[in-house]
Amino acid sequence: MQLSWPGGPLRGTAILPASKSEANRALILQALAGGGTVDNLSDANDTQLMQRLLLEAPNTDLLDAEDAGTVMRFLTAYLAVTGWRGRLTGTARAQERPIGVLVEALRQAGAHISYLNAEGYPPLEFGGFSAAADATEPTALSVRGDISSQYISALLMVGPQLAGGLRLTLTGTIGSRPYITMTAALMQLFGANVAFEGDVLTVQPGQYQPTNYTVESDWSAASYWYALVALSPPGASVTLPGLRLTPDVFRPNLDRPQPNSLQGDSDIVGIMQHFGVKTEIVNGQARLLQTPALRRRLQHPEKTPLPFDFRTCPDLAQTVAVVGAALGVPLRLTGLASLRIKETDRILALQTELAKFGATLAETAPGVFDLTSENFQLDGQTVETYEDHRMAMAFAPLAMLGPVHIENPGVVRKSYPQFWKELAQRGVVVSEAD
16 A cells, blocks of 8 residues: 655544454453443454454354454453353464463463463463352462563453452563553443552452443554654644543643543653644544644754653554654653564564664663664655554554555554545545555
8 A cells, every 4th residue: 555645734533443452341341241331342353353252152162363462362361260161263473472371370260271282372272160169268369560461451350250359469560550450440330349559459259230331432543643743744733532531631741641541542642742742622522733842852952862661551652663763853762572472573573664764773771772763764665564553553654754655554454444544534645556
């Protein structure tokens, strides 16, 4: 696919998909509660897949989670505690993404799960659940806090199903904390008793209550529109409906705002102020405004790298890296460890694709990546997407600066199937590449 911009500022209203992070948690909780409605589900493949597999599970002994990490991990816990018997598989890439930490914890809780191929990786075979039904003490589990938060969330959501509840201790540094607090908040909405004190999460036993819930629009998807506004010719303005935030949350020190959103990727509001994008609230909707005056650091004579820690919002890293490279802003990125085990090795993918434009992403110390792009050039390069939806959408905003080609654009079906259509409706020229 070739993308280009005909000129002038980017303007209009863009429709976002609903958050798949919220939706997939809410769908698991709805299934455990045995009722309630989950509204504003998107047509993203991950969400539709979760919904379908939950309906199919009672009537089949083979489920395919495809390439969806949340589906694979959340279903593993759900199927285990509900006593399902059968096999759970996924794509070749899904079978390279580790799941051993989650499986071992579930085994300790009473699940019978075995590996069909490589130890610690899908596909999995489930043989029922045999925990003591009269336990009065919580099941005590301990997992590393710096692993994927999806493991932690999966365990938390099935905590009330355990006879004595769950006491989950997180060891070491706790990453992706907003995803853990999102899970706890949604569990509470569905009637669970959850406490998060220090590094210990405690879940009381009991039944979830059928609850009606409306999923918020997706802040991860919003990040690509922030990037488009940042790279647009002067005067850009884009409105994004469906995001939860309040007008008094934007603090002048550019720290994380505190919108009434459960999504950690709402951090994009503060991050993109550094790149000249201001967020206003107009009639309950977010309006993104390009404000060059906010780019004070961009003209800093010493070119001191802007530091960003993505431990709480790893899905924003690709978007921010591309914008920084395109604007010639040196960045220092940390908190990227989980990017190695996403749909692809996102760090390696970023390094490879940014190099095509003259930018360098180098690990200058363990876990510290410096981005430099003094000779950034855009001349119709082709971006490989590595079967990763976020690679496609993170590089697409470069079209505001010149023609760019996106390989395998259909990968966006995973989280934002209407992305290319929305770009075209806002004036981006979207065409089949030669």
